[in-house]
Amino acid sequence: MTDDTEGVAVLGAGTMGRGIAHAAAVVGHDVTMRDVDESVLDEAAAAVDGTISGAIERGKLDADAADAARDRVRTTTDLGDCADATVVIEAVPEDLDLKTSVLGEAEAVLNGDALLTSNTSSLPVTELAASLDEPGRFCGLHFFNPAYVMGLVEVVTAEQTAEGAREHAVGFVESLRKEAVVVRDAPGFASSRLGVTLGAEAMRMLETGAAKTADIDAAMELGYRHPMGPLQLSDVVGLDVRLDILEHLREDLGERFRPPEVLRRKVRAGHLGRKSGRGFYVWEDDEAVRPVDGE
Numbered sequence: 001m002t003d004d005t006e007g008v009a010v011l012g013a014g015t016m017g018r019g020i021a022h023a024a025a026v027v028g029h030d031v032t033m034r035d036v037d038e039s040v041l042d043e044a045a046a047a048v049d050g051t052i053s054g055a056i057e058r059g060k061l062d063a064d065a066a067d068a069a070r071d072r073v074r075t076t077t078d079l080g081d082c083a084d085a086t087v088v089i090e091a092v093p094e095d096l097d098l099k100t101s102v103l104g105e106a107e108a109v110l111n112g113d114a115l116l117t118s119n120t121s122s123l124p125v126t127e128l129a130a131s132l133d134e135p136g137r138f139c140g141l142h143f144f145n146p147a148y149v150m151g152l153v154e155v156v157t158a159e160q161t162a163e164g165a166r167e168h169a170v171g172f173v174e175s176l177r178k179e180a181v182v183v184r185d186a187p188g189f190a191s192s193r194l195g196v197t198l199g200a201e202a203m204r205m206l207e208t209g210a211a212k213t214a215d216i217d218a219a220m221e222l223g224y225r226h227p228m229g230p231l232q233l234s235d236v237v238g239l240d241v242r243l244d245i246l247e248h249l250r251e252d253l254g255e256r257f258r259p260p261e262v263l264r265r266k267v268r269a270g271h272l273g274r275k276s277g278r279g280f281y282v283w284e285d286d287e288a289v290r291p292v293d294g295e
């Protein structure tokens with residue numbers, strides 16, 4: 001263990017938690033993924049295994065480094081196993097009460113003066129900080145999906161975030177070989193507000209029959225050089241996640257963030273995008289195989 005090695009606790013082993021675990025393990029940090037659901041943890045461990053294997057195929061890691069990274073990832077349902085963490089990253093669903101309670105429970109078991117963070121996309125980090133005994137140690141750490149690929153992390157400072165905590169967060173992001181941008185707490189930070197706006201407008205275009213799914217996405221991919229169109233990206237993010245973000249932004253910024261009906265319908269039906277196999281596209285083995293509206 002070097003002095004820079006962190007003990008990283010990732011709370012929530014879903015889409016983001018497992019990606020963050022991969023990103024931290026491959027640079028040498030020890031990672032404990034904690035979830036309430038044992039079967040999710042099995043799935044998450046297999047997913048991290050798979051994405052680390054993918055990194056070997058892409059020439060990003062050699063086999064020994066990959067084995068070492070896998071050995072650094074542990075899973076648990078017992079929050080007590082996270083007591084010695086130096087960096088805690090909460091990645092549970094986008095629900096203020098749930099996040100407040102998970103962060104509070106984490107703060108209660110921590111032995112040291114760990115940096116406590118949330119991967120929230122849209123919730124007010126100042127409010128999350130206010131629920132803690134030591135709010136100065138808290139900030140937002142907003143990763144992008146997939147976290148082991150994307151090079152940006154927003155460090156979102158709450159009113160209460162201490163300078164030391166901000167520096168710790170930026171240093172941790174840099175240790176992951178990613179770029180940190182520091183943003184003040186504001187609805188949707190620097191990225192989510194614009195990201196969901198594009199996704200929601202694409203959904204409204206689909207609803208009103210302006211164009212088909214594949215054509216809307218192709219317009220942004222080929223016309224604006226986006227690596228992925230807004231509807232496919234919404235599937236990758238998770239339609240439930242996008243709906244939650246829109247609801248929070250609507251509360252803060254008004255009706256222009258009202259979630260499109262088609263998004264609500266899909267979430268109600270359990271069509272959550274890539275993670276459930278169906279959203280705006282049909283997904284097989286994590287690949288979009290055809291748009292649903294072309295079926």
Ligand SMILES: NC(=O)c1ccc[n+]([C@@H]2O[C@H](COP(=O)([O-])OP(=O)(O)OC[C@H]3O[C@@H](n4cnc5c(N)ncnc54)[C@H](O)[C@@H]3O)[C@@H](O)[C@H]2O)c1
Nearest residue numbers: 012013014015016035036091092093094119120121145237
């Ligand atoms: N999906 C994205 O593209 C994306 C991008 C950036 C940020 N985010 C944010 O990251 C957070 C997580 O999103 P996600 O897409 O990974 O969600 P997800 O639904 O895929 O995963 C959430 C996980 O949290 C677990 N969980 C629920 N309650 C828990 C508890 N009390 N303790 C521990 N684990 C618990 C669930 O079992 C689930 O495995 C959200 O705040 C979201 O807004 C998501």
